[in-house]
Amino acid sequence: ILNVEQSPQSLHVQEGDSTNFTCSFPSSNFYALHWYRWETAKSPEALFVMTLNGDEKKKGRISATLNTKEGYSYLYIKGSQPEDSATYLCAFNPTGNQFYFGTGTSLTVIP
Amino acid sequence: EAQVTQNPRYLITVTGKKLTVTCSQNMNHEYMSWYRQDPGLGLRQIYYSMNVEVTDKGDVPEGYKVSRKEKRNFPLILESPSPNQTSLYFCASSLGPGETQYFGPGTRLLVL
Numbered sequence: 001i002l003n004v005e006q007s008p009q010s011l012h013v014q015e016g017d018s019t020n021f022t023c024s025f026p027s028s029n030f031y032a033l034h035w036y037r038w039e040t041a042k043s044p045e046a047l048f049v050m051t052l053n054g055d056e057k058k059k060g061r062i063s064a065t066l067n068t069k070e071g072y073s074y075l076y077i078k079g080s081q082p083e084d085s086a087t088y089l090c091a092f093n094p095t096g097n098q099f100y101f102g103t104g105t106s107l108t109v110i111p
Numbered sequence: 112e113a114q115v116t117q118n119p120r121y122l123i124t125v126t127g128k129k130l131t132v133t134c135s136q137n138m139n140h141e142y143m144s145w146y147r148q149d150p151g152l153g154l155r156q157i158y159y160s161m162n163v164e165v166t167d168k169g170d171v172p173e174g175y176k177v178s179r180k181e182k183r184n185f186p187l188i189l190e191s192p193s194p195n196q197t198s199l200y201f202c203a204s205s206l207g208p209g210e211t212q213y214f215g216p217g218t219r220l221l222v223l
Contacts, residue, residue: 004153033211043201043214045152051209062117096208098169098176099144101153 002026004092006102013080014110018075021105022088027071034091035064035075038104039086047075047088080109113138115215117202123221124192132187132218134202142205143185144169144212145177147198154201160185161208192222 005024013019025033032051036044048057053068061078077084093102094100115136124130136143145160145170156169159178174190175194183206189196199219202213 002121034212043216044212046211046213049209049211089204093209094210097142097159097167099146099212100170101146101155103151108191 002092002094002096002100004090004100004102006090006105008087008105009103010106010108010109012110015080015082017080017109018076019107020074020076020081021088021107023051023073023075023092023102025071025073025090025092025100026094027069029094030068031096033073033093034093035070036091038089039071039108044089052078055109075105077107080107082109082111113206113213115202115213117200117215117218119218119221120194122217126193127191128175130189130192130220132189132200132202132220134185134187134204134215135183136185136204136213138184138213139182140203140204140205140213141178141182141207143194143208145175145185145187146201146203147171148201149198157187157200157210184207192220196220197222 035047038044048064050066055066066073087106089104092100118133145157146154155171158177160166202215205212
């Protein structure tokens with residue numbers, strides 16, 4: 001079993017604040033790192049698939065970076081909005097076929 | 112509409128009564144996977160399939176079976192369910208290994 005850690009476990013921010021979370025994974029045997037957004041009572045929705053060390057991806061106000069050598073990825077949300085409230089999951093994908101998920105960071109944006 | 116569907120969405124059953132949770136995708140995806148979600152734990156992979164007739168164990172395969180006879184379908188079979196298989200189950204599919212996964216709506220299972 002591979003250990004994938006996400007921090008913080010939960011986060012409350014004011015509307016308009018920028019925030020970031022961390023995903024740590026083993027730094028050996030890397031294929032990809034996935035980020036998902038999971039709203040209550042829905043299914044996880046893909047945000048990014050990151051494959052190269054130094055990758056930086058952006059979708060609107062959300063961006064992510066990847067460091068495969070040290071085994072971490074950051075997810076940033078700029079100017080948080082109430083609709084950003086969700087749990088953000090990362091999944092370490094060492095072989096392409098196998099996935100190891102973190103327990104997620106629960107974000108609440110207070111209007 | 113491109114989607115992954117699962118049935119049933121909710122199921123209450125008793126220990127030992129065989130059940131099947133169906134998963135179907137209409138995106139012509141090669142790769143499909145089953146996960147379970149339990150409180151305090153991340154999603155854990157049960158089984159995955161790289162293509163028709165090609166399946167392999169994930170992290171927590173004990174007590175489960177799968178089959179991939181057609182590209183679009185990937186049913187999850189619990190031959191003799193036990194209470195520790197009470198969980199929220201998700202099916203997912205992607206074009207290929209490591210590609211963006213699309214998740215089904217989930218199946219909430221209670222085994223008494």
